Amino acid sequence: MRIRIGLGSCGIAAGGMKVWEAVKDEVEKRALKIDVQQTGCIGMCYQEPLLDVIEDGGEVYTYGHVTPERVMRIFDDHISKGQPVTEYLVGTSSRPNDFLSGQVRVALRNCGVIDPENIRDYRAGGGYSALRKAVTSMSPEQVIAEVKASGLRGRGGAGFPTWFKWQATRQAGGDTRYIICNADEGDPGAFMDRSVLEGDPHSVLEGMAIAGYAIGAEEGVIYVRAEYPLAIRRLEIAIGQAREEGMLGSNIFGSGFSFDIRIKQGAGAFVCGEETALIASLEGERGMPRLKPPYPAESGYWGKPTNINNVETYANIPWIISHGGKTFAAMGTEKSKGTKVFALAGKVKRGGLVEVPMGIPLRKVIFEMGGGIKNDRKFKAVQLGGPSGGCIPEHLLDTPVDYESIMATGAIMGSGGMVVMDDTTCMVDIARFFLDFTQKESCGKCVQCRIGTKRMLEILERIVNGKGREGDIELLEEIANLVKEGSLCGLGQSAPNPVLTTIRYFREEYEAHIRDHRCPAQQCRALITYRIDPERCRGCGSCARKCPVRCISGKKKEPHVINQSQCIKCGTCLETCPSRYKAVIVE
Amino acid sequence: MGCTCDDQQNLAQSLQNDTNTWTKLQDLLERFRGQRGSLVTVLQQVQDIYGYLPRPVMQHVAEVLRIKPAKVYGVATFYKQFRLTPMGKYVILLCQGTACHVNGSERLAEALCEELQISEGETTTDGLFTLSSAACLGCCSLAPVMMINGLAYGQLTPQKARQIVKELAEQEKGSLQEGGLQ
Ligand SMILES: Cc1cc2nc3c(=O)[nH]c(=O)nc-3n(C[C@H](O)[C@H](O)[C@H](O)COP(=O)(O)O)c2cc1C
């Protein structure tokens, strides 16, 4: 029997370390001979902390929301008597739950399964055999041909065919070339790359080494954001182990091919996810994008041919080389092959990571795997592609997830962030939120991006503050087109997308703000008031006690009143009013 | 940079007098001298030593690495990670990502600003807390989230967030008093 505990960032934030210690204690106290292992994130973040009991026959029992108390029960019943504790069980390997059953795991094949800090675990599952196969039995051209056959497209956002970039870099002149892994994961609301780096760092290293062989590079750099301390630590451990075992370094598998990887930490700038800005940052400069061409494949890091791919792109490579490009291409749609990882978050019941074949409808991801909307509220929109993407409304929920279909809605596939919104989310506020983000993150090089986003933000701010004017929507559209056309990099070119898609699909919400000074989602504070219904109020006083500015008054057992001039509209009274009274009204 | 007003000179003097950090700084610069493209990494490690980037130190980095002071300052102000003023003992990173936003992170920010009596980006006068923000802490399914000195707290409400900060402040008071008794 073995025990496995999910210790990714989310597992730790949910209290995974306490579970880890409780398990260690129990094993020692009971003098049991049980292997206790840590693992990365299996993707069921909504159930963290997670604990797996793996029976000798191989059956895996997964327990959710584990606490030190629950650990005792699991030991008493399952470990000692062999009776699984069904109340805490969220699934078993022979009967997976809805969240896992529709998934096909390629990039996430090892996440939540192996110990990411132990290279033997990775190798036991076939790890580094793809690298061995590539360097000992394939020519670089054959590797590129295999990747071409897989149809793999970049998972970092734009969906550019991976083989094409590899070929271009290989064919560029000179003898020094570089491999870069983009682990900047800047989309706020996405965490796929973090999970792969924390849960299966070797797959990324192996993918990079294979790319190095195909392209003719001897040096790789991983540019990872500093906000991911655990991912950085696990990468450092993995690189150390790979060097020790000869998977990195000189003369790998006796093939004469040498390759090594180092880590460079980002310093917190969204625009550094853009490839030319990333290179500037690696060179120690301000991370400002430059005009393309020349593309990094011709002139990148230190002016040398450079191939940049995303974390998930590299994580797919070893699988493709082992299983063959055709097997990968058998999944997905005609133009979008394979699988894609999505980070499901927001107002969804089961938030976490899902990996699905390309082409399945959005509805299936959100309602079958994600379990629908929190508190059974009404679905309103799903945001794809972060600050460069857009909001997809309900009537387009049957859109298949593939690059072209998503693009047709005005959103983009992006890196895989999927934030679900319900009827309490104000779409004008969401547009304002993203513009606020891009406006702050604009590097300032292009006038349209620097000033245009600022002007758009000002307009959106006045709309949510109830000061919108007739013509504001048209003005927003006009500036949006200028920003798109006049910006040099993807940040500015796509910054207007969240505004344009919300205008396209939720125009009436903008109009309600501007014309009727009303926020249909009741989120924009300048446009709502809280009032206590004297008929329903029983004078229990709970709202008055919780009100942070103490602006609610009234005698005990008599209706209370909110002093409107002092009210900050925080909504605390609405939340604290007992549900049997429901006396607080929002208008 | 290169400001010669008294304050900066005094600061420069006191930084050099602190031999512990000063030798660390010299070692660091020695390691990176002549390594091209290392400015971002150097500044990250300088910040690890001091908790922020003191101006006289940036000036010194420029001199030793033979980079223009304007460039050092340009890089330091470009990236969000670099701070030009001292930090509190506890750095609160409030997540401003999309998932946290739709789950009410704005109200957390208000509650914390009120509790600590500072605005975002500032440090309390007792030097205990700095309130800062991050684009996404990668724990979106536990939204709303904040991180204090590397530890993440999830599924927060304004009340919970206040409570966590209050407890930390209490702890500090307690340990101060104990120290005073000894
Ligand atoms: C503003 C901006 C931010 C970006 N951020 C990221 C990022 O965080 N991670 C990423 O992999 N790609 C990001 N990209 C895309 C990269 O420029 C590049 O296309 C990608 O790393 C290529 O890898 P792929 O072909 O494997 O997708 C960003 C692009 C832009 C314009």
Ligand code: FES
């Ligand atoms: S949006 Fe807050 S952790 Fe990702």
